Amino acid sequence: MNYKTINRKLLILVILWGLLFSFDQDNFLYSDCFYPSLQTWFAELSQGYSILHLAAMDGNESMVKFLLDMEVDPNQRNRWGETALQSLMAEKDYSDQLEMITLLLQAGTDPNSSNTAGITPVHIAAGGNSEQIMKLLIDFGGNLNSIDSQGNTPVHFASANPDEEMIQLVVENSGDLNICNLSGESPLHWAVGNGNFFHVQILIDHGADLDIQDFSGNTPLHWAVFSENPDMVNLLISNNCDWSIKNNQNLTAGDIAEKYLTYSKNFSLIRQILISADQN
Incomplete structure (x- = not known):
């Protein structure tokens, strides 16, 4: 038996002893807790x-x-592939x-250690609200382009997260804003789908592909129409997205509005925005 094994056994005994005497020493055998x-x-x-x-x-x-x-x-790691850092970040605020x-x-x-779902501490931080901890992870080599088992990067997580400071930090430190997940969805798709206007603009300003298509052929504009969000449609149009792109069903964003949104309270407004884009 080497000294490391002995140290481990002694350590466990010390901690068990501490656990025992953290309770009422006279009555711990009868304690309900x-x-x-x-x-x-x-x-x-x-x-x-x-x-x-x-x-x-x-x-x-x-x-x-x-x-x-x-x-x-x-x-x-535990059985789910988590280090102590990941378990801490997943367990509590x-x-x-x-x-x-x-x-x-x-x-x-390792700030880039992934669990069995491919999630790293950087992914978790991107979906949270502590820019300080994200900065710390980046300083220690955290990779903002790492992908989980579904192909999502921390940029995807930050794009779905309403925290504006987080997306700004992530975008300014990320090398690629156009990595798509296993469904072909980019961070811009996620920002549009979650109605995060600030995120959409900052992604576009930093080089996100405005007309990128997911595996169904849908662009962020298609997503904005599906979301029945006229303000998002207007934002994308004002950034000169291509409204004429067709998805795998041969439908433009305008076609989707005409086919699926006629009973939506936002149909007329979305339709007018798209008609104006067509005329220009």
Whole structure:
């Protein structure tokens, strides 16, 4: 048995001892909270969570620092492929955990480590509301063009996220705004579909393809019409999108409006915007 194995066993004993004596020492055997807590703890360990995972998920910064000082592997994964950093970010509101996340990254946690769904910490941050943590991940080499199992990048996540500061940060640090997912959808499609006007404009301003088509042949303008969003239609038209592109059903955005939106309260307005574009 080498010294690392001995250290691990001693570490587990120390932590178990601490768990026991965090309860009423005279009555812990009869405590209603002791057995469920310990059972939960062991259940999580059986799912591949390390002690570091549990400490991070609990928000216990001092324990995380202690474990990292003991050279516990910061990139150990649970059964879902998550490091302690990913579990922390997926488990709770992590916006106030800047110092703990800094500790994990400084200890060598990979900001681009993906779980079984291909999600990285950068994906999670892009869908959140902490620009500070996103900046930190980028500073430690976080890749804004990494793709998950569905082909989505952090730019997709930020495009669906209503946070305007997040999309600005992501766009300004991303190398490619036109990566499409497995359905052929670009971040611009997602921004349009979620009605995020600021996002649409900043994506276009930074080089997003205005006329990119998904695997159904639909452009962002098609999506805006499907969403019955006249303001979004107008925004895309004002940025000189090609309104004449046909999808795989041989339908332009105008055709979709005429075929599917005649009973929509926004039909007349959308139709007028498209007619005006045609005349110009």
